[in-house]
Amino acid sequence: MKAEDCLIQRLGECCHPSPMEGVQFTAATESVLYHNQFKDIEPYLEQGSRPPSFDIAGPREEIYFDPSTLSCGIVTCGGLCPGVNDVIRAIVLSLHFHYKVRKVLGFRYGYEGLNPAYYHSPMELTPELVGGIHQQGGSLLGSSRGPQEITVMVDTLVQLDIGILFTIGGDGTLRGAVAIAEEIGRRGLPIAVIGIPKTIDNDISHVDFSFGYETAVAESRHSTYTAHVEAVGARNGVGLVKLMGRESGFIAASAALANNEVNFCLIPEVGFTLVGLLRELEHRLRLRGHAVIVVGEGAGQNLFGDELGEDASGNRKLGDIGVLLRDEIRRHFHERGLELSLKYIDPSYMIRSMPASAYDSAFCLQLGHYAVHAGMAGLTNMVVGHWNNRFTHVPIPLATASRKKVDPKGRLWSSVLAATGQASCLL
Structure with a gap:
């Protein structure tokens, strides 16, 4: 600069x-x-x-x-x-x-x-x-x-x-x-x-x-709270919440801090694999019996393979990571013969309005x-x-020269890892 x-x-x-x-x-x-x-x-x-x-x-x-x-x-x-x-x-x-x-x-x-x-x-x-x-x-x-x-x-x-x-x-x-x-x-x-x-x-x-960011984080607490209540109310309960964040995971990261009942926070800046996430999720359920997952909408796009094209604004179209995780988690536990109660929440349009x-x-x-x-x-x-x-x-x-992103080595993400207790690497 x-x-x-x-x-x-x-x-x-x-x-x-x-x-x-x-x-x-x-x-x-x-x-x-x-x-x-x-x-x-x-x-x-x-x-x-x-x-x-x-x-x-x-x-x-x-x-x-x-x-x-x-x-x-x-x-x-x-x-x-x-x-x-x-x-x-x-x-x-x-x-x-x-x-x-x-x-x-x-x-x-x-x-x-x-x-x-x-x-x-x-x-x-x-x-x-x-x-x-x-x-x-x-x-x-x-x-x-x-x-x-x-x-x-x-x-x-x-x-x-x-x-x-x-x-x-x-x-x-x-x-x-x-x-x-x-x-x-x-x-x-x-x-x-x-x-x-x-x-x-x-x-x-x-x-x-x-502007709008602080309101979005505040409103997201209703969803993460609901996900936690649903998760603890069932044996092997999982609450999965998808929040906004196409390229940057600030909302998901801040939501995890605002309601530290979140156990896994997935953002676009930090890669993960289904194998790594499912391994840690299964371990968490065996240990505590419930889990809350918050995922930013732009996280895990590598799981969708080929490019999905661009929208009218020139932004790349995103695969629905929330639906993919919901289906893959259910499939994994069903194949292993493990009981699971998963509730999926997507409050995006409610928050925006x-x-x-x-x-x-x-x-x-x-x-x-x-x-x-x-x-x-x-x-x-x-x-x-x-x-x-x-x-x-x-x-x-x-x-507009570049997008602001969460630094995986910065203090915000370090605080998220400390609050959630999730593994620093989900590969």
């Missing part, structure tokens, strides 16, 4: 005074170090170079856009996630009350809403319309997966005189935002593109956590506000992040 990797693009000079009053403004020079341990910073100091750091988010005294003539747009893409409506509401209310922006359009059903071919008329978002949506799950604007023609989407922004586009979504959405920002740059247009990281999987790089928890709601409110502050200051091609306990500005190309 180099200091220049953290630089944020700007549309131009800020020459309008902010209409906000009674707030603590953030200077453009304020930053938070990327590294938080001296041993990581020391090499930069020895070379006399600046350690990498992120700009700290917050309202600026001088802004780029004239609020009286500004129109903004909001789009939500990808899978549903707790907190989407909270972010929409926060953006609209901040634009209206903090900056006196009067026109905010919501584009329906993801990036389809920016393509006239789908005939999705934009929704005018007012404080009255969004007033109570934070109490509801889902997205007021709807969502969809998959890309649209970049030039067509930018044409739509130009035709509607949009000055700031707020994109709420995960990795695929943010990659689309980069393409939109690049096309805007090629045309030399004064349009800002600001991303807000939405992914239950918590897999966006250089961001401590994304929940309203945000209190913590996530507060987090979403701040994300929405900081996104507005960044856009009004003329920043672009960036996502609002959270790093070392501060809200930050992160270049979208940096955030």
